[in-house]
Amino acid sequence: MSNYNHIEEKMNKTISVLEENLAEIRAGRANPAILNKIKVDYYGVPTPINQVAGISVPEARMIVIQPWDASILKEIEKEILKSDIGINPNNDGKVIRLNFPELNEERRKEIVKDVKKMGEESKVSIRSIRREGLDEFKAMQKNSSITEDELRTAEDEIQKITDKKVEQIDKIIEAKEKEIMSL
Numbered sequence: 001m002s003n004y005n006h007i008e009e010k011m012n013k014t015i016s017v018l019e020e021n022l023a024e025i026r027a028g029r030a031n032p033a034i035l036n037k038i039k040v041d042y043y044g045v046p047t048p049i050n051q052v053a054g055i056s057v058p059e060a061r062m063i064v065i066q067p068w069d070a071s072i073l074k075e076i077e078k079e080i081l082k083s084d085i086g087i088n089p090n091n092d093g094k095v096i097r098l099n100f101p102e103l104n105e106e107r108r109k110e111i112v113k114d115v116k117k118m119g120e121e122s123k124v125s126i127r128s129i130r131r132e133g134l135d136e137f138k139a140m141q142k143n144s145s146i147t148e149d150e151l152r153t154a155e156d157e158i159q160k161i162t163d164k165k166v167e168q169i170d171k172i173i174e175a176k177e178k179e180i181m182s183l
Contacts, residue, residue: 007132010129015165030057030063032050062098063097063098076089080096115177116177119169130158134158137155
């Protein structure tokens with residue numbers, strides 16, 4: 001009988017993407033992951049900030065970026081301003097400080113709404129992967145490479161995997177929600 005690894009693998013990728021996206025959400029606490037997508041022009045090459053500077057979190061709501069080459073300080077500042085992280089960089093000529101404001105209740109609720117939406121989108125992806133997997137097995141049954149019983153077993157197994165992944169997404173979203181609301 002066929003295995004379901006490729007289906008589960010695709011679902012795991014969906015969950016990994018969700019976790020990466022959630023890590024970039026600014027939840028009032030300084031998290032260097034919000035800089036992951038920002039690249040600076042370093043000698044003509046778009047380079048991630050963490051490859052041209054030391055990044056530290058000296059306190060809960062501050063990130064300090066210290067470029068190894070002071071000449072790109074302005075470039076880093078410019079790219080942070082262009083990004084949509086919503087924080088104005090503070091450049092003192094040596095380092096850039098990003099100060100994260102406290103989140104008010106309204107902003108937290110907006111962020112939670114976004115987080116829930118991301119969770120729903122991930123569940124839609126999971127269900128889409130389930131549908132593709134089921135179609136694959138139905139086609140196999142149609143051209144007689146598997147029996148009807150094997151198709152039923154496949155449907156049950158794929159559903160079990162789907163349920164497990166949807167539950168995993170719910171737990172991830174719930175944890176992120178708690179984190180946001182408890183800051």
